[in-house]
Amino acid sequence: MKNDLIAERKLAVMQLKHGQTIAEVAKILNRSPGWVSKWKRRYEEGSWTGLKEKSRAPITHGNQLSATIKQAVCQTRMELEAEAELGIGLKYIGGRAIRTRLKQKKTTPLPSVPTIERIIRAAGLTQPKAKPMKPEISYPHLHPTQPHQLCQVDIVPHFLRGGQRIACFNAIDVVSRYPTGFAYEQRRSQDAADFLIHVWQELGIPQYTQVDNEGCFSGGATHTHVLGKVVRLALTVGTELVFSPVNHPQSNGFVERFHQDYDRHVWEDTYLNDLAAVNQQGQSFFALYQQREDHSQLHGQRPAMLHLQQLPEKLDADFQMSPKKLPLRKGRIHFMRQVTSTGTVRVLNANWIVPQFDPTKGVWVTIEFKREGATLLIFDAAPDATNRRCLATYPFPLKEAVEPEEPLCEITSEQPRSIAQEIHFPAQTHPPKPMSSFRQIAQVGEWIMISSISRTARLARHVLFTMY
Numbered sequence: 001m002k003n004d005l006i007a008e009r010k011l012a013v014m015q016l017k018h019g020q021t022i023a024e025v026a027k028i029l030n031r032s033p034g035w036v037s038k039w040k041r042r043y044e045e046g047s048w049t050g051l052k053e054k055s056r057a058p059i060t061h062g063n064q065l066s067a068t069i070k071q072a073v074c075q076t077r078m079e080l081e082a083e084a085e086l087g088i089g090l091k092y093i094g095g096r097a098i099r100t101r102l103k104q105k106k107t108t109p110l111p112s113v114p115t116i117e118r119i120i121r122a123a124g125l126t127q128p129k130a131k132p133m134k135p136e137i138s139y140p141h142l143h144p145t146q147p148h149q150l151c152q153v154d155i156v157p158h159f160l161r162g163g164q165r166i167a168c169f170n171a172i173d174v175v176s177r178y179p180t181g182f183a184y185e186q187r188r189s190q191d192a193a194d195f196l197i198h199v200w201q202e203l204g205i206p207q208y209t210q211v212d213n214e215g216c217f218s219g220g221a222t223h224t225h226v227l228g229k230v231v232r233l234a235l236t237v238g239t240e241l242v243f244s245p246v247n248h249p250q251s252n253g254f255v256e257r258f259h260q261d262y263d264r265h266v267w268e269d270t271y272l273n274d275l276a277a278v279n280q281q282g283q284s285f286f287a288l289y290q291q292r293e294d295h296s297q298l299h300g301q302r303p304a305m306l307h308l309q310q311l312p313e314k315l316d317a318d319f320q321m322s323p324k325k326l327p328l329r330k331g332r333i334h335f336m337r338q339v340t341s342t343g344t345v346r347v348l349n350a351n352w353i354v355p356q357f358d359p360t361k362g363v364w365v366t367i368e369f370k371r372e373g374a375t376l377l378i379f380d381a382a383p384d385a386t387n388r389r390c391l392a393t394y395p396f397p398l399k400e401a402v403e404p405e406e407p408l409c410e411i412t413s414e415q416p417r418s419i420a421q422e423i424h425f426p427a428q429t430h431p432p433k434p435m436s437s438f439r440q441i442a443q444v445g446e447w448i449m450i451s452s453i454s455r456t457a458r459l460a461r462h463v464l465f466t467m468y
Contacts, residue, residue, distance in 0.1 A: 009039045009051040016040055030284055035269055065111060065119075073111065073119045076101045095120070139245050139336045139362035140382040142208060147176040147307050150242075151199065151206040152255035155187055155214065156262065158278075161271045166278065168266075169195040172258045173203055176307035177295055179258055179286055183278040189229040192216040193321055196230065200237055201319070204312025208334075209234060210242040212252060218243065224350045225397055231333055232326035235369065237315060238405065242334045245362060246346075251336055261289065327403045328369055334383075335365040345378065354378055354391055363391065369402045 008029060015025045022040070026033045042050040080093040080101065095113040098120070103110055111119070120126055144150040153171045160166060167187040172179040180202050184191040196209065211217040211230070219228020234241040244251040265285040272278050290304045298306060337345040339359065344351040347365050354363060364379045374396035381388030 005053075006051055009042075010048070012036050012039055013043045013051070030265070030281075030288070032269060065109070065115065069107070069109065069111060070119050070123075072102060072105075072107055073098060073116050074123050074125060076105075077120050077125050136360070137245070137248075137338050137362050138360060139248065139251055139338075140364040140380070140385070141251060141336065142210075142242070142382050142384055144175050144208075144384075147173050147178070147310060148204050148206045148312050150174045150208045150210060151203060152210045152252050153196065153199065154212060154252055154255040154259065155216075156259045158183075158263075158267060160275075160278070161273050166275060167191065168262070168278070168282075170255055170258055170262055171195075171199045171203065172255050173206070173303075173307060174254045176303050177254075177258075177298060178203060178303040178307040179262075179289055181262065181282050181286060183275050183282065185275065187214065187216045189216045189219070192230050193233050196233065197315060197319060197321065200239065200315035201317055202314075203307070204314045205237055205239050207240060208242050209239045210244060210252060212244045212249075213246050217241075219348070221349055225348050227328065227348070229326070232328060233321065234333065235329040235331040236326055238331065240332050240334060243336065245336045245338060248336075265289075328374075328398065328400060329403050330369055330371065330405045332366055332368050334367075336362055337365055338362050347376065352376060352378065352392070352394060356391065364388075367396050371402055371404065374398050374402065 012025050012029060012031070015028065016022070016036070020028075022033050022036045025031075026036045029036070039051060044050075076098050077093065080097055084093055095117040098116050099110065099113055117126075142150050151171055151173050153169065156168045156170065158166055158168055164185075166183050166185055168181060168183045169192070170179065170181040180199060182195050182198055184195070192211075192214075199209075215221065217228075217230050219226040219231060231241060249256050262282070262285065265288075266272075266278070266281045270281060272281065290307075291302050293300055293302055295301075295303065335345075335347050337347065339345055339354045339357040339362065341359070343354050343357055345354055345363060345365060346352075347367075352365070357363065358380075361380070364382050366377045366379065366383070368375050368377065376394045376396045377390055378392040379388050379390055
């Protein structure tokens with residue numbers, strides 16, 4: 001990361017040396033003019049070595065405490081420990097108690113509580129807090145091998161200039177690493193549903209869409225057997241919703257890792273005043289990321305190229321979610337869960353017994369919706385595992401009928417059928433023969449241009465919706 005920053009500064013200087021203005025360079029690099037001016041000045045002062053990061057540590061420590069004060073701190077700590085052991089007075093021996101006793105002794109200069117804590121820690125007078133020993137749980141998980149099989153979705157919070165908290169939704173295809181995102185004022189169920197519609201319209205409808213257990217996705221923690229807005233929307237669209245394990249972000253690791261790139265490129269060195277600025281900055285970043293050629297896991301392929309090796313089935317661009325409660329439709333939703341010490345898993349705010357469980361391994365829970373009703377099944381492995389065992393089966397209570405599937409996805413009409421025929425590959429054990437670079441670039445360029453137009457239209461429609 002450090003080398004990447006230096007390389008970016010060198011690139012800015014080289015562009016200035018070739019006659020481009022500060023404003024032009026700032027626009028190319030997606031940086032502020034102030035940032036470009038800073039490194040131009042540093043280059044003029046120290047040539048190329050001036051582009052390295054300077055130490056921010058003070059040259060001298062004017063407020064460094066004397067050995068006498070440090071000794072007084074340690075002595076007071078031991079006095080308090082002795083009094084606590086003997087039951088004299090209160091049993092507080094921390095930094096604040098030490099400072100109070102030093103103040104009573106009229107010690108000057110009087111160190112701050114953090115300074116006292118650093119002194120006693122350096123002197124070995126503290127005991128490290130014992131971390132609770134929790135067994136590492138191994139959870140079943142999917143192993144996608146092709147784009148459009150698994151898309152991970154998550155929310156990262158940020159604060160606008162002025163302190164307003166917002167919710168930044170991000171999504172990424174696990175295999176192609178093709179991302180998208182959108183920021184909202186809140187993280188309500190309607191915001192989550194709106195973003196997922198955006199994902200399925202831009203990235204396509206994957207076989208599995210993985211989310212965490214926030215109320216906006218799960219339907220909340222109040223009612224048992226709750227089937228919320230996002231669950232019903234996923235069943236309507238035809239993707240299988242997967243809920244990550246509770247408090248286990250590693251299971252959603254691809255999008256969690258992408259948050260770091262998003263934070264660095266959208267939020268660092270910028271001052272964003274409103275949602276429009278956030279989404280504008282974000283869309284620029286997503287477009288660049290989709291075309292990057294240096295992803296360590298893609299071996300020189302661009303995310304957009306890899307994502308289009310098989311034509312995605314997209315949610316219709318005109319799809320709008322009904323304001324009425326969506327019906328239940330045929331399909332499946334999944335949960336990655338830890339088994340408690342009492343042998344149960346908690347799914348949709350209800351406990352389900354797991355017989356013959358391994359306390360070091362999680363389970364995979366599936367609720368299957370059919371016309372005749374719903375069934376909850378507990379497995380020891382994910383659906384794509386070669387061998388897996390069903391541990392338990394339960395009827396899942398429903399208060400309404402399950403309606404048949406209603407196909408809403410189609411081969412995207414944003415591309416000519418000839419392109420679909422050229423870049424659609426049948427299932428096979430060997431990788432498909434790659435197209436020529438020229439044909440790939442032409443097709444991807446056309447797809448990206450149309451997707452950008454659609455994304456801009458959706459953004460404008462969303463802004464108008466929130467205004468009125």
